[in-house]
Amino acid sequence: xxxxxxxxxxxxKAYHTQPAVEDVSxxxxxxxxxxxxxxxxCGKTTTLRLIAGFERPERGEIWMQGRLLSSPDIFVPPxxxxxxxxxxxxxxxxxxxxxxxxxxxxxxxPHPQVNRQVNQMLELVGLNHLGKRMxxxxxxxxxxxxxxxxALAPRPQVLLLDEPFSSLDLDLRLKLREEVRTxxxxxGLTALFVTHDQEEALYMGDRLAIMNEGVVQQxxxxxxxxxxxxNPFVAEFMGSANFLPGRVVEQGIETEIGLIPQQVSLxxxxxxxxxxxxxxxxxxxxxxxxxxxxxxVFKGVMNVYKVRLHSGMVLEAFQPHYRLFAExxxxxxxxxxxxxxxxxxxxxxxxxxxxxxxxxxxx
Amino acid sequence: xxxxxxxxxxAMSLPLLYLVVRASAAGRSAWNWLLRAQTLQIMGQSVGLxxxxxxAALILGVLLAxxxxxxxxxxxSIWSALLPLPLVIPSYVGAYLFVSFFAPRGLLQNLLxxxxxxxxLPSVYGFWGAxxxxxxxTYPYIFLAARAVFSRGDRSQEEAARSLGCSPLETFWRVTxxxxxxxxxxxxxxxxxYVLRDFGAVSILRFTTFTRAIYLQYQSSIDRSAAxxxxxxxxxVTVGFLIAEQxxxxxxxxxxxxxxxxxxxxxxxxxxxxxxxxxxxxxxxxLIFPTGVLFYWLIRGLLAxxxxxxxxxxxxxxxxxxxxxxMVTVVFAFPVSVLSVRRSNWLSQILERWSYIGxxxxxxxxxxxxxFFGANFVPGLYQTLFMLLFAYVILFxxxxxxxxxxxxxMVQRSLEEAAASLGENxxxxxxxVTLPLITPGVxxxxxxVFLTTMKELPATLLLAPTGFSTLATQVWGAxxxxxxxxxxxxxxxxxxxSSISMFLINHHATLSGSSQRQ
Numbered sequence: 001x002x003x004x005x006x007x008x009x010x011x012x013k014a015y016h017t018q019p020a021v022e023d024v025s026x027x028x029x030x031x032x033x034x035x036x037x038x039x040x041x042c043g044k045t046t047t048l049r050l051i052a053g054f055e056r057p058e059r060g061e062i063w064m065q066g067r068l069l070s071s072p073d074i075f076v077p078p079x080x081x082x083x084x085x086x087x088x089x090x091x092x093x094x095x096x097x098x099x100x101x102x103x104x105x106x107x108x109x110p111h112p113q114v115n116r117q118v119n120q121m122l123e124l125v126g127l128n129h130l131g132k133r134m135x136x137x138x139x140x141x142x143x144x145x146x147x148x149x150x151a152l153a154p155r156p157q158v159l160l161l162d163e164p165f166s167s168l169d170l171d172l173r174l175k176l177r178e179e180v181r182t183x184x185x186x187x188g189l190t191a192l193f194v195t196h197d198q199e200e201a202l203y204m205g206d207r208l209a210i211m212n213e214g215v216v217q218q219x220x221x222x223x224x225x226x227x228x229x230x231n232p233f234v235a236e237f238m239g240s241a242n243f244l245p246g247r248v249v250e251q252g253i254e255t256e257i258g259l260i261p262q263q264v265s266l267x268x269x270x271x272x273x274x275x276x277x278x279x280x281x282x283x284x285x286x287x288x289x290x291x292x293x294x295x296x297v298f299k300g301v302m303n304v305y306k307v308r309l310h311s312g313m314v315l316e317a318f319q320p321h322y323r324l325f326a327e328x329x330x331x332x333x334x335x336x337x338x339x340x341x342x343x344x345x346x347x348x349x350x351x352x353x354x355x356x357x358x359x360x361x362x363x
Numbered sequence: 364x365x366x367x368x369x370x371x372x373x374a375m376s377l378p379l380l381y382l383v384v385r386a387s388a389a390g391r392s393a394w395n396w397l398l399r400a401q402t403l404q405i406m407g408q409s410v411g412l413x414x415x416x417x418x419a420a421l422i423l424g425v426l427l428a429x430x431x432x433x434x435x436x437x438x439x440s441i442w443s444a445l446l447p448l449p450l451v452i453p454s455y456v457g458a459y460l461f462v463s464f465f466a467p468r469g470l471l472q473n474l475l476x477x478x479x480x481x482x483x484l485p486s487v488y489g490f491w492g493a494x495x496x497x498x499x500x501t502y503p504y505i506f507l508a509a510r511a512v513f514s515r516g517d518r519s520q521e522e523a524a525r526s527l528g529c530s531p532l533e534t535f536w537r538v539t540x541x542x543x544x545x546x547x548x549x550x551x552x553x554x555x556x557y558v559l560r561d562f563g564a565v566s567i568l569r570f571t572t573f574t575r576a577i578y579l580q581y582q583s584s585i586d587r588s589a590a591x592x593x594x595x596x597x598x599x600v601t602v603g604f605l606i607a608e609q610x611x612x613x614x615x616x617x618x619x620x621x622x623x624x625x626x627x628x629x630x631x632x633x634x635x636x637x638x639x640x641x642x643x644x645x646x647x648x649x650l651i652f653p654t655g656v657l658f659y660w661l662i663r664g665l666l667a668x669x670x671x672x673x674x675x676x677x678x679x680x681x682x683x684x685x686x687x688x689x690m691v692t693v694v695f696a697f698p699v700s701v702l703s704v705r706r707s708n709w710l711s712q713i714l715e716r717w718s719y720i721g722x723x724x725x726x727x728x729x730x731x732x733x734x735f736f737g738a739n740f741v742p743g744l745y746q747t748l749f750m751l752l753f754a755y756v757i758l759f760x761x762x763x764x765x766x767x768x769x770x771x772x773m774v775q776r777s778l779e780e781a782a783a784s785l786g787e788n789x790x791x792x793x794x795x796v797t798l799p800l801i802t803p804g805v806x807x808x809x810x811x812v813f814l815t816t817m818k819e820l821p822a823t824l825l826l827a828p829t830g831f832s833t834l835a836t837q838v839w840g841a842x843x844x845x846x847x848x849x850x851x852x853x854x855x856x857x858x859x860x861s862s863i864s865m866f867l868i869n870h871h872a873t874l875s876g877s878s879q880r881q
Binding site for chain 2: 052053054077078079080081083084085087088089091092093094095096104105108150151154
């Protein structure tokens with residue numbers, strides 16, 4: 001594997017105005033987009049601010065291309081780092097035009113070159129006709145693009161994006177994130193992308209770092225995180241709605257919805273929890289009922305059912321839009337995954353047979 | 364609604380229109396007089412004093428605002444609360460306290476004579492005295508404006524500049540300061556206007572600017588056209604300042620500020636002591652020293668047998684004239700305010716502008732215009748309380764309108780429409796829905812007019828009926844005759860009144876500001 005471009009080692013920053021970073025280690029490789037994702041207050045933005053140089057770590061080190069940027073003793077100020085930042089609120093300078101905003105970081109170059117580069121950047125984000133406008137005359141999407149062009153103009157080695165789409169409405173957000181990903185990939189730029197939206201992280205990131213309570217819980221390719229979450233938090237954050245208790249037996253795992261034929265490296269009789277996504281749950285009217293339909297919400301392409309098992313446990317289950325059952329209908333609930341389910345014992349993932357996704361890459 | 368509004372606008376502008384007529388009829392001799400060296404000198408002194416005060420207030424205001432909002436100055440929240448306070452001292456009271464300390468027969472000389480035998484001090488009168496006093500009275504305008512910008516200062520913008528390669532100092536010059544510029548320009552123009560309009564301080568400190576010259580001309584000469592001409596020139600200068608101020612304010616309002624992040628705190632290190640010294644010096648001269656001198660004269664007066672009964676008359680005069688002015692002004696302010704908020708068209712806008720005329724015209728000029736107008740058209744009313752009230756209404760109508768308009772804007776149109784759809788006619792809608800909702804705004808308008816009227820000096824001096832005195836004229840009279848102890852009690856009451864009105868204006872501004880944001 002290549003040397004990482006950015007390397008964070010055991011960063012700690014606990015400051016009363018910022019969500020704390022307890023112990024963060026992560027690597028970003030050249031040309032890669034790393035999506036850092038987690039609930040609000042998990043420390044993802046503080047991590048980004050540490051890398052940008054807006055905060056000093058209390059402990060730990062940040063390296064870029066073998067150069068030490070931050071440690072408790074050494075601190076390279078942000079203006080000397082060549083790290084671009086796209087802020088959540090864009091932070092466009094209200095007293096400067098779009099053109100002047102983009103040119104802001106370029107003034108150490110001769111004049112014609114600045115003009116050329118600004119125009120090139122504006123063209124890149126599709127705004128070359130708006131150079132004379134003031135920031136307050138732009139729409140939200142246009143401001144976002146100016147912020148991106150401004151950060152890219154000085155040709156940073158790394159680009160940091162702090163929830164850049166969060167203040168846009170949904171349609172625009174989907175459109176822009178596609179544009180931005182294509183743009184970054186086309187430039188081969190290394191980027192760290194912070195978001196609280198797991199779906200956005202899956203889309204944007206070549207790899208994902210899931211954060212919670214100031215710690216990176218899991219850092220891997222999206223497919224691996226999705227199918228092999230390392231703990232219940234990651235499983236739930238990646239969309240598992242149900243945690244089903246079970247007990248290890250010789251043939252697999254015994255649960256309230258039947259035997260799951262899945263081998264785990266635990267002695268028989270061990271108590272485990274299975275993460276079951278709503279699309280892994282099926283039910284029908286054949287055989288003895290073990291639950292009853294509690295509610296149905298129609299979402300167009302599918303129905304979202306809530307089913308109560310006899311034990312009182314409630315599971316969420318997706319069914320195709322044409323499968324309609326009345327509330328109160330007794331049904332037989334079963335697991336219908338087609339893949340191994342994530343299995344946890346005392347809050348940690350239990351491996352069955354080792355499977356890897358080394359061959360799988362995006363693009 | 365248009366008719367009463369038009370009548371109010373007309374009434375507000377008639378005397379001044381007459382002043383124009385009167386001045387233009389003065390003939391060639393007056394124009395020659397206007398171009399004399401002495402007249403040009405007055406203009407030069409007025410504008411020069413305004414510019415010098417603006418510059419000094421600007422430097423002080425920005426420096427102090429930066430210290431209390433961006434650095435780790437010890438006790439900065441206390442300084443931040445104390446530093447705007449000189450604002451509540453009426454300019455002539457500030458000048459009185461200054462003169463009563465430094466002037467011949469003043470406090471300092473008494474002390475020095477007793478101890479050191481020094482009998483002559485350098486003169487406090489003239490440019491430098493006026494400059495110092497007015498700077499201390501006006502730097503809070505700049506301070507407040509700069510503090511507002513500094514404290515809303517957007518951290519992420521400054522961080523963006525840093526990540527684009529700017530050092531902290533460059534960031535201040537290229538990002539922070541440019542955003543301060545509109546607020547600073549607007550507030551220093553306000554300071555300039557304050558100085559141009561000021562009559563009390565420059566008169567007590569014997570520095571001849573427009574206002575003092577107008578007063579002296581009015582008092583001395585039989586042909587008062589010269590005073591009228593000077594007034595017109597003064598109006599032109601103030602209108603110029605006002606237009607510039609409005610322009611800047613409008614362009615500044617277009618910058619939306621969305622920042623919520625607190626800005627980085629700058630460590631002063633060894634500069635802390637120097638910074639504390641500056642803050643302390645300003646508070647010493649702007650606050651501690653005036654308060655101390657005021658209480659010295661108060662106590663000394665009481666010990667010397669100054670009778671409380673002596674200022675009961677002026678107090679009664681102030682309260683009664685200010686109370687009447689508040690009521691009349693609010694009633695006059697209603698039609699134009701309602702019209703301009705609810706029916707915004709070219710006619711209502713013209714009427715609104717006309718009614719704002721008092722804002723552009725210094726008190727001494729309004730008073731002079733009314734003297735001319737009254738003497739020629741309504742001699743029966745000349746030298747009566749009615750004329751004085753008329754001047755107060757012209758001067759303070761803009762304040763009342765501002766307050767009533769902003770509370771009207773807070774009443775959603777749909778509330779009135781709902782009442783109408785429930786079957787009420789417009790008058791009943793106003794009575795049952797609008798009026799109850801704007802009552803607090805109207806009350807604060809009345810209170811502010813009341814308190815501002817109490818402080819008013821030049822118009823009261825010129826127009827008060829014979830034998831009628833107020834706290835302001837009492838201070839003026841006592842200081843003119845160097846009875847410093849006699850001026851202390853009325854001055855104290857005026858400072859208190861002024862503090863309450865500042866509080867009300869601020870309180871109202873915060874209220875309407877927050878409701879607009881929602």
